Amino acid sequence: MYLSKINLKAEPEAREKLVSLVHGGIYASHQLLWQLFTTEPQRHFLFRQEQDDGYKVGKGEPFFYVLSKQAPSDDEGFFDIQTKPFHPVLKPGDRLGFTLRVNPTICRQGKRHDVLMDARISWLAQQTAALGSTPVTSQRALKESLLDKATDMHLESWRSLILASDHRDALETCEGRKATLDLVLKVVADQAVKAWWISRLPRLGLAVGAEDVFQCTGYLQHGLTRKSEAARFSSVDLTGQVTVEDPQMFIKEWSAGIGRAKAFGCGLMLIRRI
Numbered sequence: 001m002y003l004s005k006i007n008l009k010a011e012p013e014a015r016e017k018l019v020s021l022v023h024g025g026i027y028a029s030h031q032l033l034w035q036l037f038t039t040e041p042q043r044h045f046l047f048r049q050e051q052d053d054g055y056k057v058g059k060g061e062p063f064f065y066v067l068s069k070q071a072p073s074d075d076e077g078f079f080d081i082q083t084k085p086f087h088p089v090l091k092p093g094d095r096l097g098f099t100l101r102v103n104p105t106i107c108r109q110g111k112r113h114d115v116l117m118d119a120r121i122s123w124l125a126q127q128t129a130a131l132g133s134t135p136v137t138s139q140r141a142l143k144e145s146l147l148d149k150a151t152d153m154h155l156e157s158w159r160s161l162i163l164a165s166d167h168r169d170a171l172e173t174c175e176g177r178k179a180t181l182d183l184v185l186k187v188v189a190d191q192a193v194k195a196w197w198i199s200r201l202p203r204l205g206l207a208v209g210a211e212d213v214f215q216c217t218g219y220l221q222h223g224l225t226r227k228s229e230a231a232r233f234s235s236v237d238l239t240g241q242v243t244v245e246d247p248q249m250f251i252k253e254w255s256a257g258i259g260r261a262k263a264f265g266c267g268l269m270l271i272r273r274i
Contacts, residue, residue, distance in 0.1 A: 090247040105260060115192050146181065166190070167190075
């Protein structure tokens with residue numbers, strides 16, 4: 001395997017590709033990187049897009065981490081590529097720090113659901129049902145109904161959930177019922193993603209301990225306009241620590257990518273030994 005950091009050069013031709021990337025939507029990054037693996041029949045690679053801090057490339061411009069079976073090759077000279085062979089040698093008990101952009105979904109009755117959105121809507125529905133409200137399905141309608149009927153006692157229970165979470169510090173600057181509800185929904189979503197992640201670990205050959213750090217940030221929903229106006233997928237950035245239980249299983253899953261939406265920049269788990 002090869003791990004690379006890639007960005008476009010400052011030449012005019014490369015700038016044209018950057019403009020196309022900016023306006024090309026979620027498909028454009030994969031199509032751009034596809035050009036670096038022309039000798040591979042199926043071109044298997046994982047990538048993650050980031051924005052640079054301006055130190056080595058233009059401020060705010062994208063760069064990519066890429067994990068591939070073949071070293072990238074820039075035949076046209078549009079890219080700056082830093083690449084190295086990357087073959088982690090692991091044993092049971094090794095601890096890793098990681099960062100992962102992932103598309104967390106669950107399957108229910110043959111349909112896939114966004115884990116975070118599903119958790120929010122389920123929690124809102126439970127809260128509004130307990131208040132005797134008429135059932136609705138949209139998140140906005142559920143929030144409006146809950147804000148309309150929730151009492152101070154409910155507000156205190158929301159604050160208790162927040163105080164028991166990593167968002168407790170944000171409660172100090174949280175003013176009003178709506179802001180408190182938005183914050184507790186973040187807590188609910190974070191808990192759902194953490195549960196989803198922990199449930200997947202055995203299939204990845206990994207485990208977590210009580211002391212291991214876990215953080216969920218950067219939740220985004222992306223439109224897939226080429227499929228239909230309604231088609232969307234979500235991504236979230238996970239960072240934390242894990243323990244290797246089955247090195248062979250982990251390397252197999254890691255090299256294949258974690259979760260879905262790999263063609264859209266999800267699934268590349270960046271790891272370091274700790």
